[in-house]
Amino acid sequence: MKKGIIVLIVTALVLFTTGVWFFTSKGDLNFFSIAEFAIIIVVVAFAVLLGVKRVSSAKRGEPPEDEMSKKVMRRTASLSYYISLYLWLVIMYFSDKIKFETHTIIGTGILGMAIVFAVCWAVFNFRGTRNE
Amino acid sequence: MNNRIKELRARYNYTQEDLAKKVNVRRETIVFLEKNKYNPSLKLAHDIARVFDSRIEDIFLFD
Numbered sequence: 115m116k117k118g119i120i121v122l123i124v125t126a127l128v129l130f131t132t133g134v135w136f137f138t139s140k141g142d143l144n145f146f147s148i149a150e151f152a153i154i155i156v157v158v159a160f161a162v163l164l165g166v167k168r169v170s171s172a173k174r175g176e177p178p179e180d181e182m183s184k185k186v187m188r189r190t191a192s193l194s195y196y197i198s199l200y201l202w203l204v205i206m207y208f209s210d211k212i213k214f215e216t217h218t219i220i221g222t223g224i225l226g227m228a229i230v231f232a233v234c235w236a237v238f239n240f241r242g243t244r245n246e
Numbered sequence: 247m248n249n250r251i252k253e254l255r256a257r258y259n260y261t262q263e264d265l266a267k268k269v270n271v272r273r274e275t276i277v278f279l280e281k282n283k284y285n286p287s288l289k290l291a292h293d294i295a296r297v298f299d300s301r302i303e304d305i306f307l308f309d
Binding site for chain 2: 182
C-alpha cells in the first residue's frame with residue numbers, strides 16, 4: 115500500500131513538472147520536445163497503472179506483491195536490460211552519422227530504456243511467465 | 247503442466263479472490279495459474295494443495 119502511494123506521489127510530481135515545462139515553453143516546442151512530452155506521458159501512464167493495481171490489491175486484502183509479480187519484474191528487468199544494450203548500440207551508430215546534442219542523445223536513450231521496460235512488462239504481465 | 251485448480255475451486259465453492267486470500271497471493275496469480283500461464287513455486291503449490299486437502303500431484307498434473 116505504501117509503495118503504491120509513493121508511486122502515485124512521484125507520478126503526480128513528474129506530471130506537475132512536465133506541466134510547468136509545457137506551459138513555460140510558451141508554444142516554443144519543436145518536434146523532439148513534443149516527442150519527449152509524449153514519451154513522458156506514456157511512462158507516467160504505466161506508473162499510474164502500476165500504482166492503481168497495487169492500491170486496489172491492498173484494498174481487496176491481497177498482498178501488493180506476490181511471487182508471480184516478482185517473477186514478472188525479474189524477467190522484465192533481465193529482458194529490458196538485454197534489449198537496452200542494443201538500443202544504446204543503435205543510438206551510438208546514429209550519433210556518429212547525425213549531429214545531436216549530448217543531452218538529446220542521453221535523454222533519448224533513457225526514455226527509450228523506459229519504453230522498452232514498459233513494453234517488456236506489459237508482454238510478461240499479459241502473456242504470463244510459464245517455465246518451459 | 248496442467249492443473250485442476252478451477253475444478254477444485256468450483257467443488258469447494260471458492261471464488262478466485264477467496265483462494266487468493268487463503269494462499270496469500272494476488273487474484274491475478276490464481277487467474278494465470280488456472281489458464282496454465284504460470285507455474286507456481288513449490289511453496290505455493292503446497293499451500294494450494296493444503297487448502298484443497300489434497301496432495302500436490304493430485305492437483306498439478308505433469309504431462
